[in-house]
Amino acid sequence: MKLSPSLFSRLNPGKPPWRVLFFGTDKFAVHPLQNLLERMQDGSLIENVELVCPPERRRAINKKVQNENFITAREYAIEEGIPIHEWKGKEGWAPEYSPGGPYDIGVVASFGYLIPNNVIDLCPSGMVNIHPSILPKWRGAAPMTHAILSGASHTGVSIVGVSRDRFDHGKILLQENYKIRDDIMYDDLSDELAILGSRMHMPRYPLPPRNYNPSKRPPPLHMYYIKKR
Numbered sequence: 001m002k003l004s005p006s007l008f009s010r011l012n013p014g015k016p017p018w019r020v021l022f023f024g025t026d027k028f029a030v031h032p033l034q035n036l037l038e039r040m041q042d043g044s045l046i047e048n049v050e051l052v053c054p055p056e057r058r059r060a061i062n063k064k065v066q067n068e069n070f071i072t073a074r075e076y077a078i079e080e081g082i083p084i085h086e087w088k089g090k091e092g093w094a095p096e097y098s099p100g101g102p103y104d105i106g107v108v109a110s111f112g113y114l115i116p117n118n119v120i121d122l123c124p125s126g127m128v129n130i131h132p133s134i135l136p137k138w139r140g141a142a143p144m145t146h147a148i149l150s151g152a153s154h155t156g157v158s159i160v161g162v163s164r165d166r167f168d169h170g171k172i173l174l175q176e177n178y179k180i181r182d183d184i185m186y187d188d189l190s191d192e193l194a195i196l197g198s199r200m201h202m203p204r205y206p207l208p209p210r211n212y213n214p215s216k217r218p219p220p221l222h223m224y225y226i227k228k229r
Helices: 026-043 074-078 143-149 186-201
Strands: 018-024 046-053 082-084 105-110 127-131 155-162 172-180
Touching: 018 026, 026 046, 026 074, 026 105, 026 186, 046 074, 074 082, 082 143, 105 186, 127 186, 143 155, 155 186, 172 186
Parallel strands: 018 046, 018 105, 046 082, 105 127
Antiparallel strands: 127 155, 155 172
């Protein structure tokens, strides 16, 4: 798998270390968030990372995280002391309650909300989205579920710019194909695509996950748009 020396350099955020505003919710978002934190701790590329996520609904916010099996990005951020900014409703924040910044770039992974323009503008070098499909196929919500239910043999990860006023219509910056095992379960597919996406959006990664298919000719794709209910 040949990766760009730095995806971020394509967005011209200036010289590292970068200040990152991360948008994510569920377990898929934990892998890239963890990767950004590791890069911040080793001082190589990231100066600061902060999390944007909706209020926790499924469990108490102060629940003890055990066995490092983090279920949500919020739980991981609490455990690691990452600053959290709560997303409330479709508009995010009123301007007076927005994160203070400054930031260089935004990273989005399994966030589930359309990010309004005033929030995108907090990141002058733009935002990138880690989307678990080969766009434009399965554009929109639940792409991994639709890949499994359709019996697809391949899917993948797309790193795209976050577009204004529309889901998943930004410029495609990187794509990597992934061969789906016949017996794969949703959680396993989610973990492996999250790891692949983490490796794609930051440089200096080890070998790709098992069953990664480096084929230069993925199967023909058709556009599907999945409406979020």
